[in-house]
Amino acid sequence: MSVTSLPHKGNEPIVEPAPIPFFTQAAGFRRLWPEIEARLHEVADSGKFSHGPQVARLEHRLAEYTGAAHVVGVNSGTDALILLLRACGLGDGAGVLVPAFTFVATATSVVHAGGRPQFTDIDPATCQMCPESAAQAITPRTRAVMPVHLFDRMADVAAFSTLASRHGLTLLEDSAEAIGMRRHGKHAGLHGVGGVLSFFPSKTLGALGDAGAVLTDDAGIAASVAALRHHGRPGATIGDFPAIKTGSELVGVNSKMDDVQAAVLLAKLSTLDRDIARRAKLAAAYTERLAGVPGVRRVPGPLTDGGDDRDVCYVYVIEAEDRDRLATALTAAGIGTEVYYPVPLHLQPCFADLGHRPGDFPHAEEACRHTIALPLHPDLTIAEVDRVCAEIRRHYTGSTS
């Protein structure tokens, strides 16, 4: 190996600061590797590489963690939503109230289940679906309401529960981002007929690929989802290859989870609560440094964390002036960001046929103009938070302090 001395001015070596990726789980993965490796050997020993024993164990452990009576492992959070909605049997053309500011799967899953999304605005202070806006959107066709627990906290499930019972609607939760979140001791996803989890890699509990699950206390819904994920085959099919000869009772799909992913998730589940606590600490550090910085329009409000109620910071989202220029500046400084979400669902090309126009949901539209998510994962250091915040301050004020 040859070493070349680069000439540089003065005596100070020029040190390029290491990039700060928006997300990485590499260090945590390395720490957990002995357990992951042992589980991968178990997968290979079992010889069942999807819908196998590790998936069964993950379902069991998630049931313990969330308190759900039933957990059904599937191929993604999106599939979990589709199958949960189908299992609820809302019927063709059923209206389902969803927020206009969320990931697209909240609404496309309704379409795939034969329903029609009915968009509602958000509470500008929290970015969560607004119960009053939802109440106004109810029509005779409305059958269900599906709030999303977005980014870092739960939607007002008590208000949605009241709304649902007052109007005779089914309450479901898009709790894809909400592992670890609780209200009144009850985990997200269990306040209505059911909810979902996504294990997309950057999630609070993330796999190394796509995976998801349905959570429910309803045995009938669980049985339907379990059949739908495996070509409509009834009964206990996990770990049972010859079950593929069983005829289809329901018109199903293939949404089986990979055991390699379940193995990784089982290992990561063992550190989940520590990771959640670390996320809270990092979020508080961001808020402390960014509150009052010119150009930063909004930092997240305090997270509920005590007794039976807990929010979890899955992503740390601020609202910023001239957001796209801030993102460009941070990228130039080696700092990764994401824009969740640049276009509200009612203005997405795929929902053009619903006939919405700009201005229909002003808070959702405003959020899309200003939100930006900053790096947040359990291995992020406070020094890195300092650097991100200093760059934001520099961008808006020309000074890092």
Add this chain to the structure above:
Amino acid sequence: MTATLPFFPPDLFEADRDTLIEIVRDVGTALDQRFILGEHTARFEHALRETVAGADVVACGSGTSALSLVLAALGIGPGDEVVVPAFGCAPIAATVVTAGATPVFADVRPDTMTLDPGLAEAAITSRTKAIVPAHQFSVMADMPAFEDIAARHRLRLVEDSAVAQGATLRGRPAGTWGDAGVFSFVQVKSFGMPGEGGVVVTGNPELAATVRMLRNHGQDGRRRFVHHVVGYNSRFDEVQAAFQLRRLPGLAARLARRADIAAYYTERFTPLADRGITPPPPGRDGRCYYVYCLRAERRDELAAHLAALGIGTHVYYPAPLPAQPAFARYAPPGAAWPNAAAAGETILALPVYPHLSDAQVEHIATAVCSFADRKDPRP
């Protein structure tokens, strides 16, 4: 008892166990932290193109999902009818239903158990939008006939080639007939892998582009979180793509081994026809031995006989699709699918995986022959 020669072998990837574990570690700790639809997947798609005469290959979540993506990309939906075989795997009917369309079942040929072209053509109505023949076990459907029917009736032709990767018919690879084909990589398939995945194969660039959008939430791959169409989450994991890239060079040899085992079985079983056991149709063209499925008049007794000798077998589809509760509502009153029903009563699949030893293959063949030679009185 547990078969000493299981039908579904647990050790399919034993020789590559360390490779799999190394790939998981490398992907998990890689600098780019890209886990889905990344560089490995792109390279895998590119590598597969060379096996399908340069057609485009789009990796997705499963073979089933690949069929759904094709139907959606072709614009098949409510009000449309799709002609499908009455015998086969659930997705061939289920994907039509989940697309919002109506499956119209046509019977299969008695010899190949693939969709009968004449019956399929007879099932065409003014609402028919597509025909979806499926290759079955080891035999490709009569694609030239379906190509002709589709052209004459101006229908879409979707090739359910989930089981037939590596087969060619008249020099043309499975997957490249019709508007699009699919492959499945669920572990037991000929190019199985340790997880769920599949691909769409199509020579139509516009269709490929639409499938690429549909598999990832309707995004165009340029601007994130802008959704042009109501899409799906049907993506390919980098761990699996990296594994398949490592296994691709060995695929031809594994397929050849399957074909050799099948040829040996057929040689041993051909003389048994007068004793109620019929091997799959002979020949090499349009064949791919994912499953070696013979027909046996006393099927359940043969299965029990083999089980007693430690040999696992499998009955894939005991009942025609329209006889299953999920699809019964698409079966017109009084309609019958006698060839599908007969297939369900007589099929029996034998182990044909490439790591069977010659001695094991001989043992299985001899066990089948010894059953045929038995002088038991028939019930």
